[in-house]
Amino acid sequence: MAMSRISPLHDILAPSGIAIIGASSDPTKRGYKALAGLLEGGFGGDIYPINPKASEILGVPAYASLESLPRAPELALICTPASSVANLIRQCGEKGVKGAVILASGFGETGLEGKVLEQELLNAARESGVRLIGPNTSGLFNLHAKLNLLGLENVVPGNIGIVSQSGNMLLALALEAQHHGCIGFSSYVGPGNQTDLGFGDYLRYLGEDDDTYVAALYVEGFQDGRGFLEVAKEITRRKPVVVYKSGATRQGCAAASSHTGALAGSYAMTTDLLRQAGVSVVQYSDEILPVAEGLGALQQAPGKRVAILADGGGQATIAADRIVEAGLELASLSDTTRARLAEILFPQASLANPVDVAGSSDANPALLARCHEILIGDEGVDSVLLVGMFGGYASRFSATLAANEMAGAESMVETAWSTRKPLVVHSLYAPVRPPALERLREAGLVVYGSIELAIKVLAALAARGEYLARESSPTEPAIEASRSRLIEQALEEKRDLLEPEAKALLKDQGIAVPDETWVTSADQLGEVAAQAGETPMAMKVVSRDILHKSDAGGVRLDLRGAAALEDAYRQIMASCENYAPNAHIDGVLVSPMAAKGVEVIIGVVRDPAFGPVLMFGLGGIFVELLEDVAFRAIPLSRQDAQGMLDQLKASKVLDGLRGAAAVDKAALVELLLKVSQLVQTCPDIRELDLNPVIAYPQGYYQKGYAIVDARIILTTFDKETGDEFA
C-alpha cells in the first residue's frame, strides 16, 4: 500500500515544532484550547505560544513574535482575526514555516469584501511559499503524531482519515466512533474555504499516509474538482475513498454556500464524476462512518452475489428486500452447499437463500460459523451477510453458551481471513457490545446493528470490487490539441460554428452524420430534389444569428419534390427575416427525415470546477421530467461510456420495450467515445449539443444512429461585452 510521498502535508501534519499565533490564557479561546490540547495529547515536538503580552501560557514560555523564535517550526496555527492573517503569512514565510492553519472566518464566504481579503491572503501564500489550511477551518489533527489542534477529547488513533468541510460533522463522527468503541482516526483536516490547499491535496496526503486505510470526506463543494478527480483516480486504486456530498437539493446548495462559500454544483453530475474516479459515494450522512469502517476493514467483494445467513425469518426477509433494492443479488446456492447445510441444520431450516437456520443454532451458536464456512465454499457466493442474534445467544438463551459463541466468533474470524469473500455481520446485540462481537471487531471484521447499513456496506464492497476489476486498463492516451480550419475561421469571425460546420467537424472525427446538403441559393434546390427522389426531406435555416430555429419559423418537415422544397425555402427566408430582420442568413440545410427510433441526447459542458463533462440521456420526458441522465468527465474510457448507458433508470428502453428491437448500444458507445475525443482535440469547444440523436437497431441507417441536430459553441467572445469566455 506504500506510495511515493509527494504531498507537502507529511511535514506539516507531523511537525517537529508548532507556533500558536494568538495563544491565549483565556480558557474559552481557541488559542488556549489548542495549546491545552497539544499538552494533554502528549505532543512531542516544540510548542511556541506567540503572544506579545504574555511571558508564558500554561507553563510554556511564550514569544512576542514569530521572528523571535529560536528556530522555524514547520507548522503555525493562526488564531487571530481575518484582517491580520495575510501579514502573518508573510512573516511565516520569512521565518521558514511550511504550513499555516487559519481558523478565522470572514473571507470569501461573507461577500465581496471578504473575497478581496481572501485574494490578498492567497497572494501572500504564493509569494511566501507557505501552504494554507483554511481559512474558515475547524483545524486539524494527526493522532499518530499526537498532534491535535481541535482540543477534542476521547478520539482514539485508528485508520480512518477524515476531511470535512464541517467541524461539527467531524465532531459527529468522533462521537459515533467513541460510542462504537473499535473505530479510530488517523488524521483530520478541515479544508474550510480551500483558498490554497483543497480536497485533492488532502486526499493525496491521506492516500500516501501509511496510517490511513480509508479516507472519508464530507464535501460541500470542490474548488478544483478536476484536480480532485485526478488524485482520486490514483488513490482509489490503492485505498477506498468515501465521499458524502451535500447539496443534493437547491435548498441544500444554498445552505452550503452560506456556510463555506462553496458553489455546490450539480449533485447528480458531481456524484457521477466521483464514481467514475472510483470513489464510494454515500447518500446519507448516517452511512459515512459505517461504510468507511467496512471498506477500510474489508476493502472489496469479488462480486455482488450475497448469501444471507439468518437465525430468524424477519431479519432474513428484510435483508433479502434491501439486497435486491441495493442492486446486489441473492446468490443461488449449489446443490452441494444445500446438502452440506442440510447435514448440520434442523429439518425445518430453509436452505434456499436466505438460509434460515430456524432454531438449529439456539443451543449451539457456533453452528453459524460452520454455515459461514460452507457458504464461502460455494463458487456462486461472493460475500456472506450474517443477520440476527449472533453475539446475544449467551444473554438471550443461556449464559452457558458464552464459550460456544466465542468459539464461533474465532472460527468466523479464521474463515474470513482465509478468503477474499467478505463477511459482514449484523447483530441485534451490536449496541450491547457482547464479547463475541468485540472479538470479531478486534480481529478486523465489521459488525452492524442495522441491517440496512450492513447492506450499504456490502453494496459499497461490491461496487469497489467491480470498479477495480474494470479499471485495470491503463488510462486513455493523451490526445494532442489542434485547431481545425473551420474553428479557426469561426473564431476569426467571432462566431460559433454553423450547424453544417459542426456536422463537418463531427464527420472529420469519424462520426456518422446524415447525408445533408447545405444550400445557399434557391437555384440549387432542383438538384437536391432530384437526388432525394421520393425520400421526405427536412429543411432548416442556417444562421449565425438565429439560435431558436423553430421559433423563427426556420424549420420545415416532410418535404417531397422540387416544388415543395422551393416553397419551403421561400417561407423560411420570409419567416426568418420577419423574426430577425438583421440576422445574417447562411442558407438552409436540407436533410432526409430521420426514421423513428429511440431519441437520445448527448451534451458537453465545461464545468467551472470539473472541466469538460459529457452528459448522456434519453430524450423527451426522460430528460425533462425524470432527469434521467448520466455524466462522465472527459476523457471517457470505454467502460465509462458503457456505464453511462447502463446507469440510466430507463436503460430498458435501449434494450427494446414492448417487443421493439434493441438499439445498437455498441454504436452509441463509439459515438460517446468519439465525442469525448473531439472535445479533447478541440479545446476551443465550450459547449456541444447533439439533440436529438435517433438510435436504431444494429445495421440500420449508417452506423446505427442519426444525428438530427448538432450545435457547437466555441470559446469565443461575449456579443455584448466583447470579453472572451474563460
Add this chain to the structure above:
Amino acid sequence: MAMSRISPLHDILAPSGIAIIGASSDPTKRGYKALAGLLEGGFGGDIYPINPKASEILGVPAYASLESLPRAPELALICTPASSVANLIRQCGEKGVKGAVILASGFGETGLEGKVLEQELLNAARESGVRLIGPNTSGLFNLHAKLNLLGLENVVPGNIGIVSQSGNMLLALALEAQHHGCIGFSSYVGPGNQTDLGFGDYLRYLGEDDDTYVAALYVEGFQDGRGFLEVAKEITRRKPVVVYKSGATRQGCAAASSHTGALAGSYAMTTDLLRQAGVSVVQYSDEILPVAEGLGALQQAPGKRVAILADGGGQATIAADRIVEAGLELASLSDTTRARLAEILFPQASLANPVDVAGSSDANPALLARCHEILIGDEGVDSVLLVGMFGGYASRFSATLAANEMAGAESMVETAWSTRKPLVVHSLYAPVRPPALERLREAGLVVYGSIELAIKVLAALAARGEYLARESSPTEPAIEASRSRLIEQALEEKRDLLEPEAKALLKDQGIAVPDETWVTSADQLGEVAAQAGETPMAMKVVSRDILHKSDAGGVRLDLRGAAALEDAYRQIMASCENYAPNAHIDGVLVSPMAAKGVEVIIGVVRDPAFGPVLMFGLGGIFVELLEDVAFRAIPLSRQDAQGMLDQLKASKVLDGLRGAAAVDKAALVELLLKVSQLVQTCPDIRELDLNPVIAYPQGYYQKGYAIVDARIILTTFDKETGDEFA
C-alpha cells in the same frame, strides 16, 4: 382517546389466570421459560402449569390436565407440538378458556399437510369458541399487566404497542428501546399464521388499550387485508399506527412466504392502501422505533413547513437536503422573525432557513431555546428541527455550561408544550444521553442521533397531520348492490361483458363514453359512414371469444367513407375467422378516432386479501417501465381520487409538459369516483380495465376524456374447469 372496548383481547391479554400446557422443568424449553418469566415479571394472577408427569414446577403446583384445574383461566399458553394442538383447543373450550397462544410451527407455512392441520385447528377454535393467537407465534406480553410469555428481560412498560410477525424483530426493537433508555412497550403480540385472530384484531385491541399511544407493526402479509384497513381507518383517527411491510421485492416475498406462509401481495399496492387508511408506512426497519416514538410523543404536525435551527453549517446543510427530499418544505421566515433572531444572534449568523447561529450559542446554549420560541411564533412555520450539539455544550465547551444547558432544555419543554407545532431534536450527543437531553425525553420530547431519522419523523408527523385534516369528512355512504340487465344476461350466457356492453354500463353510471356504433351487419355501414362524414373512424371486432383483438387482426384505424369501412369490415371478419375459426363474432364497434392527449389507464381487481382495489396510472412507458401507478381500496373518497393523481411520480405530465395545456384533472377525479361507485354497485364485476383513456384539457371532448377501450370481466365460470371464480 378512550374507545369503547369491543376487542375480545382485553380479557385474554390481562387474564386473572393462565394455564401453561406443556410446562416443563427443563430450562431450555419454552414451557419452562414462560413460567419463569411470569414469576420473575411478578404476574399477579393464578398460574397453572399443566404436565401429567410433574407435581410442581419452579415451586408452582402442576396439574395433570386442563380438566383438573380448580377454575377456568382466561388464557392458555400451548407449548406442545403441532399435532396435539387441535385437541387441546377443544379441551380449552370445554373448560371455558377464552384464548390460547399456540407456539408450535409446522402448520400452513410448511406445505399441504400443514395446511390440513391448520384447518383442523381453526375448526376446533370455531366450534369451541376459543380465540387463537398463532400458531407459529413467538408469544405475547402485556407489560402493564405484568404478563410476559416471552421470558424477555429488560423490557420496560411504556406506550408503544407492537404486533410483529417476527419474534426476532420484537427482540430487535426491545434491545433498541433498552439502549435508548426512555422507550417502553405496552403490549406485544406475534400473530404468526393468523389462523383465527389477525392483524386487524390486534390493532383493534391496541387502539382500545389506554396504555398504548402508538401501534407499531411488522407485517409479512395480511390474511384479512380488507378487515385490517377498516380497523386501521377507525384507529388512525385516534392514534398513530406505524407499519413496516416486508416483501418490497420478489425475493423478499419469497423469504416471507417460507417464514410465515404469508402471501405478501404487491408491496406498492399494500402500502398505498395502508396510507389510504391513515397508516404511517415506514420504508426501512431502522425507522420503525424512531417513527413510532416520534408519533407517539408528538402525534402530528399542522403542516409541512419546517424551520431548521442549527449550531453548525454541516448539519444544517444535510438537514436542508433531507427535508426537501422527504417532500417537506423549508419554511420561509417572516421579516419579524428574522429581526427578532438578529437581536439575539451574532452578526455572522445566518437568518435564512436553515438558521445557523454560527457560534452565538457556544457560551450560552440556552439561546437555542429562545430561537425555538421565536421560530414557533412565526405563522409560516409548522415545526422546528433543532440540529447539532445541544446537550453536548457542557462536555464540548465547558462544564460550567451544564446549568445553562439544562435551563435551555426546560425552556424548550415549556415552549413545546404550549404549541401544536412539534419540536424534533437532533443531537450529536444523543447516544451519550447527557442530562439536558434526558430532560427533554422525560418531558415527552424526542431526541435523535441521526438527522436522517429525525426528518423521517418530521415527515411522518406532517403526513399524519395532513391526513387527519383531510379525512374529517364522514365515510362514503354505502351503495346498494344491484345487477343490471346486461350483467344478468352475460352471466346467464356464462360470458363476460362485450365491449359495447361494458361501455353501456359505464354510460349508465354517468361516465362519458365515445359516440360509437355497434354494427352487426355490413348493411349498416353506409349509414354509419354518412353520419361520420370526414371524421376518421376506428373499427374493432366484438367477440366474446377473442380477447386480443389486435393479434386477431380485429382492429382497423383511420377509416374514412363507406368504402373504407366496408373494406375494413370484410378484412376484420376474414382475419378473425382465420385466427379463431370457432369464435362467436358479435359484430364490430365503429368509433371516431380519439384525438391525441395524455394516455392514462384505470384498472380494478379484486385482491384476495384487500377486496376491490382501483389502480390509476399514466399509460405507455410510465406504467410499463416505471411502474408509476397508484392504488386505492374501493370505495374511494374524493380525496383518495385526488391523491392518486398527485401521487404519481410523473404527475407533472397531467399539468402539461413543454408548454402543453394541463389536462382536466377534476374530470379524471370524477371518472375515478364513478368507476369506484360502479364496482360497489355491481359486485359481479371481477375485473375492469379502461386502457387507454385519453385525458384532455378542460372543455375538450365531452367530459375531458375519451375511453378508448373498456373491458369488464364478471364473476363467472372458468371455461376449462366450470368452477365459479371466488
